[in-house]
Amino acid sequence: MGEWHPDILGEGFEQRSLPLRPDDEGEVVATLVRSRPHPGARLFGEWRDVDLLYVHGWSDYFFQTGLARFFTDRGARFHALDLRKYGRSLRSGQTPGYTVSLDVYDADIAAALDAMGTAREGRRLVLLGHSTGGLTLTLWAARHPGVADLLMLNSPWLELQLGPLGRQALAPIVNVRARLDPLGTHPVVDLGFYTRAQRELGTLPEAPEGWRPAQGFPTHPGWLAAVIAGHARVASGIDVGCPALVLLSKRSTSALSWSDAMRASDSVLVVDDIARAATRIAATVTIARIDGALHDVFLSAPEARDAAYAALRRGMTGLA
DSSP states (O other), X not given: OOOOEXXXXXXXXXXXXXXXEEETTEEEEEEEEEEOOOHHHHHHOTTTTEEEEEEOOTTOOOOXXXXXXXXXXXXXXXXXXXOTTSGGGOOTTOOTTOXXXXXXXXXXXXXXXXXXXXXXXXXXXXXXXXXXXXXXXHHXXXXXXXXXXXXXXXXXXXXXXXXXXXXXXXXXXXXXXXXXXXXXXXXXXXXXXXXXXXXXXXXXOOOOTTTSOTTOOOOOHHHHHHXXXXXXXXXXXXXXXXXXXXXXXXXXXXXSSOOGGGGGSBSSSOHHHHHHHHTTSOSSEEEEEETTOOSSGXXXXXXHHHHHHHHHHHHTGGGO
């Protein structure tokens, strides 16, 4: 593995490259970003024996410094993983975010956990995933029960926006296209309104070129088939082997045209469908609906953001 180096987020953040097995697009790496607590929090913080691993969503990378500080101020060691072909891990010539199976990220997560040293040091592990990263971590935890002590999900993409019946109807068509033309194109459905909402709220910093396009990465049949397969697994009922906390906006807004409501709602997912799907992932699931929250609840307006952090703190109570 590579050495730790200063990260683009500046003081207090470091990154480490995690080499993975090459694929047909060449070199493959994941990138681990870390932020460590100050000495006082490290010794006396309520979460001083906790390691947290964050995984981003689709067309995204880690940049939420306030989220990191929330945990490090309380003694936890914070880590975030830019998965292969995303953000810090995206290499020239690669198809951004592309995979034909969400299981491939087992290697990325294994490399991250090894670099973190959580198991070797006998520390407790908390997972936090946003959107597609929430789906990825949910499926990973179900395949590795007992590794994580708590799974926290920020608007996890646990169900297709068409709902269960729409997903079941679409799946055969997508699967055929995935076999015949896995890298084929899809119509652009992201009109950039979610990005606009974050910019108007002032919660979205400028990203390096290509890391977080305003209308998202192009999507492909092979990738969509992998996501739908993940949704089907969740719908069938799984067990992540630990308590789960799911943070969601209180309401959704259609993304077909701009409205001011997009600054206080989820314009990406159908949150009621996600709430129902979340009840199938663990024996103990707490669902916190945040009034006024965006799709990434931690990029919402201050009042909703504060409510999301309060929900996180309540969810962590069992680890204190």
